[in-house]
Structures are given as structure tokens and as C-alpha cells.
Amino acid sequence: MKNIQMVDLVGQYEKIKDEIDAAVLEVIGSAAFINGPAVKQFQADLEDYLGVKHVIACANGTDALQIALMALGLEPGDKVIVPSFTYVATAEVIALLRLKPVMVDVDPDTFNVTAEIVEAALTKDTKAIVPVHLFGQSCDIEPIVELARDKGIPVVEDNAQAIGAVYTFQDGSRKRAGTIGEIGTTSFYPAKNLGCYGDGGAMFTNDDELAGKLRMIANHGQSRTYYHDVIGVNSRLDSIQAAVLDVKLKYLDEYAEARKKVAGSYDEAFEGVEAVQAPVRQPNSTHVFHQYTIRVRDGRRDDLKDLLAEEGIPSSIFYPVPLNKQKAFKPFVDPDLELPVTEQLCKEVLSLPIHTEMEERSVKDVAQAVGRFFS
Ligand SMILES: *Cc1c(COP(=O)(O)O)cnc(C)c1O
Numbered sequence: 001m002k003n004i005q006m007v008d009l010v011g012q013y014e015k016i017k018d019e020i021d022a023a024v025l026e027v028i029g030s031a032a033f034i035n036g037p038a039v040k041q042f043q044a045d046l047e048d049y050l051g052v053k054h055v056i057a058c059a060n061g062t063d064a065l066q067i068a069l070m071a072l073g074l075e076p077g078d079k080v081i082v083p084s085f086t087y088v089a090t091a092e093v094i095a096l097l098r099l100k101p102v103m104v105d106v107d108p109d110t111f112n113v114t115a116e117i118v119e120a121a122l123t124k125d126t127k128a129i130v131p132v133h134l135f136g137q138s139c140d141i142e143p144i145v146e147l148a149r150d151k152g153i154p155v156v157e158d159n160a161q162a163i164g165a166v167y168t169f170q171d172g173s174r175k176r177a178g179t180i181g182e183i184g185t186t187s188f189y190p191a192k193n194l195g196c197y198g199d200g201g202a203m204f205t206n207d208d209e210l211a212g213k214l215r216m217i218a219n220h221g222q223s224r225t226y227y228h229d230v231i232g233v234n235s236r237l238d239s240i241q242a243a244v245l246d247v248k249l250k251y252l253d254e255y256a257e258a259r260k261k262v263a264g265s266y267d268e269a270f271e272g273v274e275a276v277q278a279p280v281r282q283p284n285s286t287h288v289f290h291q292y293t294i295r296v297r298d299g300r301r302d303d304l305k306d307l308l309a310e311e312g313i314p315s316s317i318f319y320p321v322p323l324n325k326q327k328a329f330k331p332f333v334d335p336d337l338e339l340p341v342t343e344q345l346c347k348e349v350l351s352l353p354i355h356t357e358m359e360e361r362s363v364k365d366v367a368q369a370v371g372r373f374f375s
Contacts, residue, residue, distance in 0.1 A: 002359070002361065002362055002365075003312070004312065004313050004314065004353050004362045004365065004366060005314065005353060005355070006191075006314050006315075006316060006351075006353050006354075006355070007191045007353075007355040008355050008356070008357040008358070009190055009191070009195070011357035012255075012355070012356050012357055015357075016247060016248070016251065019247045020244055020247050020248075023038070023243040023244065023246065023247050024240055024243055024244065026038075026243065027239045027240045027243045028240070032239055033238055033239050033240065034236060034238060034239065035236065035239070036239035036242075037239075038239040038240075038242040038243040038246065039057055039236075039237055039238075039239050039242040041242070041246055042057065042237075042242040042243070042245050042246040042249070043055045043056070043057055043202075043242075045246055045249055046202065046245075046249060049176075049249060049252070050176045050178065050179050050204060051175065051176060051179060052176070052178075052179040052184075052204045052205070052206055053205070053206045053207075053208070053211070054204065054205050054206070054207075054208070054211035054214075055202050055203070055204055056202060056203045056204075056205075056211060056214045056215050056218060057200065057201070057202045057236070057237035057242065058200075058201045058202060058203065058218050058235040058236065058237060059199060059200065059201060059234075059235040059236055059237065060187060060188075060189070060199040060200060060201040060235075061089060061158075061160040061185060061186060061187025061188070061189065061192075061201040062089040062092070062093060062187075062201070063201055063218075063233065063235040064185035064186065064187070064201040064202060064203045065089060065090060065093045065130070065156065065158060065185050066093040066096065066097065066233070067203060067214055067217045067218050067233065067235060068156045068183040068185050068203055068214065069093060069094065069097055069099065069128065069130075069156065070097065070217050070232075070233075071183070071210055071213040071214050071217055072127070072128055072154050072156075072182075072183075074097070074099055074127050074128060075127075076097075076098040076099065077098070077099070077100055077125075078099050078100065078125060078126075078127035078128070079099070079100045079101075079102045079123065079125045079126045079127060080094045080099050080100065080101055080102065080126075080127065080128045080129070080130060081102045081104055081113075081118055081121050081122070081126060081128070081129045081130065082094060082101050082102070082103060082104070082129075082130045082132075083103070083104055083105075083106050083112070083113045083131070083132055083134075083342075084103035084104065084105070084106075084322045084323045084324045084339050084342045085105075085106045085111060085134070085319065085322060085323075085339075085341075085342040085345055085346070086132045086134060086158070086319070086323065087132075087160070087318075087319070088323060088326070088328075089160075090130060090132055090158050091103065091323050091329065092328075094130070095328075095329065095332050099127075099128075100125075100332065101323075101329070101332055101333065102121050102126065103322075103323060103324040103329075103333055103337065103339065104117050104118065104120075104121045104339070105117055105339040105340065105341045105342050106134075106341055106342060106345070107341070108341045108344070108345070109280035110134075110137065110139065110140075110280055110281075110282045111134045111135060111293070111345060111349075112131070112132070112133065112134055112137070112138075112139035112140070112282065113131050113132070113139055113144070114139070114140055114143075114144075115140065115143035115144045115146075115147050118131070118144055118147060118148075119147055122147075122151065122153075126151075126153055127153065127154075128153060128154050128155070128156060129144065129148050129153055129154075129155045129156070129181075130155075130156045130157075130158055131144055131155065131157055131158070131181075132157075132158040132160075132161070133157065133158070133159050133161060133162035133165060133177045133178070133285075134161055134162075135161055135162075135279070135289070135290050135291040135293050135318075135351075136161055136162050136165060136193070136259075136287050136288040136289045136290035136291065137162060137165055137177075137281065137282045137285045137286070137287040137288070138162055138165050138166075138167040138177035138180075138282060138284075138285035139282065139285075140282060140284060140285075141155075141157065141167055141177070141180050141181070142167070142169050142170060142180070142284075145180055145181055148181075154181070154182040154183070155180075155181030155182055155183075156181060156182065156183045156184070156185065157177065157178050157180065157181040157183070157184040157185070158185055159177050159178030159184045159185060159186045159204075160185065160186050160187035160189075160192060160201075161192070161193070161290040161291070162177045162178070162193075162285075162288055162290065163176075163177070163178065163186050163192070163193050163194050163252070163288070164176065164177075164193060164194070164252050164253065164256050164288045165177040165285055165286050165287065165288045166285065166286045167180060167284060167285050168284045168285070169284075177285065178204050179204055179206065182205065182207060182210060183203055183204065183205045183207075183210060183214070184203065184204040184205070185201065185202070185203050185204075186201060186202050186204075187200070187201045188200030188201060188202070188237070188241065188245055192290065193252065193255065193256065193259075193288055193290050194245065194248060194249065194252055195248070196237075196241040196242075196244045196245050196248075197240075197241065197244050198238075198240075198241055199241075200237045200238075200241045200242075200245065201235075201237070202237070203218075213230075216229065216230060216232060217230065217232040217233065218232065218233065218234075218235045218236070219232060219234075219236075220232045220233070220234055254356075255356040256286075256288040256289070258355075258356045258357075258358070259288060259289035259290075259292075259354055259355070259356060260287065260288075260289060262289070262292065262354045262355075262358050262363050263279070263287070263289045263292050263354065265360065265363045265364070265367070266278065266292055266352065266354075266363060266366075266367055267279075269363075269364070269367030269368075269370075269371065270294065270367065270370070273370065273371060273374050274297075274374075275296060275297045275298040275300070275374050276294050276295070276296060276297070276370065276374070277294060277295040277297060278294060279292060279293055279294070289354055291316075291318060291351040291354065292351060292352050292354040293318065293349050293350065293351045293352075294349070294350055294351075294352065295345070295348040295349060295350075296348050296349075296350055297348065298374075299347075300373075301317075301347065301348055301349070301350055303373075304350065304370065304373050305317070305350060307369070307373050308366070308369055308370070308373075311369050313353065313365070313366055313369055314353060315350050315351060315352055315353070316350075316351045317346075317349060317350060317351070318349065318351050319346060319349075320346055321346060322339055322342045322343060322346055324337050324339060324342075352366055352370075353366055
């Protein structure tokens with residue numbers, strides 16, 4: 001059996017090595033390492049790709065979330081609705097800014113928050129909503145944004161995992177995930193769908209005023225050189241990473257197709273396996289399969305993971321513990337909070353290898369190993 005990996009960044013690099021190497025060497029040769037032309041070019045190209053007015057690059061996806069919340073002018077203690085079933089960064093920045101995370105449950109099929117769930121958690125102190133487009137598909141964002149606008153509450157979409165996914169509105173119009181709320185954020189962590197060769201992130205908005213604030217906060221709150229209007233942070237995407245990303249952006253849709261093909265093969269293979277629930281598609285979003293995450297229904301998820309490991313097949317649990325049960329969040333959440341779907345998912349989810357270079361043979365090997373386990 002060929003060595004199977006969760007992601008194959010070396011194989012991906014080898015196919016575009018000449019372009020990447022040239023782009024990186026050009027930055028080094030120009031010594032424009034910080035805010036150089038490569039950063040401006042990448043921001044402009046990503047604006048075109050996403051169909052959004054402003055892309056503001058920053059140092060990583062966590063910073064993007066933090067800067068987005070800082071730009072909204074919230075006060076300490078203001079409540080921010082966020083799913084508990086997500087990567088820690090989404091809720092961490094809320095607590096860090098002394099805002100109050102209101103952790104909510106998710107839909108058992110799509111693993112995403114819904115307007116109903118958000119509405120049930122709304123109070124007069126709710127000052128922002130941070131939905132996450134988990135594993136590669138947009139949540140049903142239109143009713144969430146409608147509900148929020150109705151109440152004058154901004155929406156920050158955490159789009160670290162679904163860049164490129166397309167959401168279709170009731171009227172048939174389409175937009176890319178992350179460009180629908182007031183601000184969208186993403187991460188260019190290497191293993192993300194659009195990954196650089198280090199750390200990186202970005203914020204998106206169609207609002208000129210918010211764009212100005214985001215830019216200012218990411219740059220020490222500076223309005224012009226050495227004049228600081230607000231307290232900010234230092235969060236930059238360096239030019240070498242921007243050059244890498246600008247090359248990879250051209251392949252992003254192709255990469256999504258490759259992932260989708262792997263997902264389709266897994267789906268087929270798991271049709272007859274009763275204990276395995278394949279990823280359920282959100283009807284009005286495309287899926288870019290940042291992860292291919294199954295639910296193991298018979299309580300044997302951990303045994304399956306062990307068996308796969310014995311056969312040399314890696315797998316990951318995103319996420320093993322609900323954020324509201326994490327030690328770090330103890331001071332921030334109600335100890336009696338019960339989120340039954342999230343609890344169940346943490347016991348049942350398993351993400352299988354999926355990446356842009358994955359061969360049909362490897363997909364079959366993984367699927368057959370899963371099949372053998374349940375036979
Ligand atoms: C990766 C990720 C982040 C954080 O991105 P970094 O670039 O690692 O800081 C935030 N939210 C979600 C959902 C993520 O998957």
C-alpha cells in the first residue's frame with residue numbers, strides 16, 4: 001500500500017515548483033519583504049476571485065478573527081454567539097477581547113450553526129455572531145445574516161475551512177462563502193485549502209469604512225506613518241507568502257475539484273456501510289472538502305481510528321472536546337450548558353485522508369480498510 005497521508009504538500013509543491021520557486025526568488029531578489037508588490041497583487045487577485053471589494057491580508061487566521069472583532073467596536077462583556085464545535089481560535093479571540101462567548105450547538109447533519117440555533121441564543125446583549133463554515137461548506141448563511149441585520153448585529157464569517165465554496169441565495173444569486181456577512185476571515189495555514197508555506201490569513205469585506213478600520217488595526221492603529229488613532233496589533237502577511245499564495249490561487253478551483261472527486265469515491269464506498277454516515281451536503285452550498293468527516297454511529301470510532309493506524313492509514317478527530325468543556329473556557333461559559341449534538345459529534349466524528357494529490361488507489365485502500373472493520 002502506498003504511503004497515505006492526511007495532506008500531501010510536497011506532492012502538491014512538486015507540480016508547481018517552477019512557478020513557486022520563481023515567485024519566491026523574485027521577492028527575495030527585490031528585498032520587498034514587508035507589504036511589497038506581491039502582497040498588493042495577491043490581495044487584488046483574491047478580491048477578484050472572491051468577488052469582494054476588500055481583501056486585507058494579515059499574519060494568520062486567528063489574527064483575522066481578532067482584528068475583525070476589534071473593528072466592530074464592541075465593549076467588554078458584550079455577547080458573541082459562536083459554535084462550540086469549531087477550532088479553538090474562533091472562540092479564543094472572543095474571550096481574549098473580554099467579550100462573552102455564547103456557545104451554541106450545531107446541526108447534526110452539516111455540523112454548522114443554523115438561523116434557528118442562533119435565534120434561540122439571541123439576547124439584547126448579543127453584539128456579534130460568528131458562524132463557522134466547517135470542513136468546507138458554507139452554513140446556511142442567508143437566514144442568519146437576515147436575522148442579524150434585522151437586529152442590527154454584525155456577522156463575522158469564520159471561513160478558514162471553506163475558501164472557494166459558493167453559496168446560493170433564495171433568489172438564485174450566488175456568492176463565495178466569507179463575503180456575505182459584514183466581515184469574513186480566513187487562514188492560509190499550510191494544510192488549509194489555500195495554504196501558504198508558513199502562516200498567513202486575511203479579512204474580507206464589502207464595507208469601505210470597515211475595510212479602513214481593519215487595515216488600521218492590523219497596522220498598529222496607524223492612520224498615517226507614526227500617527228496612531230486606535231490601539232491595534234502588528235499583523236502582516238509577508239511578501240514571500242503572498243507570492244506563494246498568488247501562484248496557488250490560480251489552482252484553487254482545480255484543487256477543490258480534486259478533493260471533490262476523492263469525496264465522491266468515499267461516498268460511494270460507504271453507501272453500504274450502515275455505521276458510517278458520509279458527509280451530508282448543505283443543499284445551497286458547494287463543498288470544497290477541507291475535511292472528509294464521517295460520523296461513526298456504533299460507538300466504535302476510536303477502535304476504527306486505531307485499526308486504521310495499524311494499517312498505516314492516518315485519520316484525525318476534529319474535534320474531540322466541545323469548546324465549552326475545555327478548561328480554558330471555564331471562566332467564560334455556564335458550567336451547566338448542554339450542547340447534545342456537539343457532545344455526540346465529538347464522540348463520533350472521524351476525518352479521513354483527503355487532499356489534492358490523492359490517488360484513486362489510496363482512496364480505495366482507506367475505504368476498504370473502513371469496510372473491513374465493519375464487516
Ligand atoms: C485554522 C482555523 C483558524 C485559525 O487559523 P490560523 O491561521 O491557524 O490562526 C480559525 N478558525 C478555523 C475554523 C480554523 O480551521
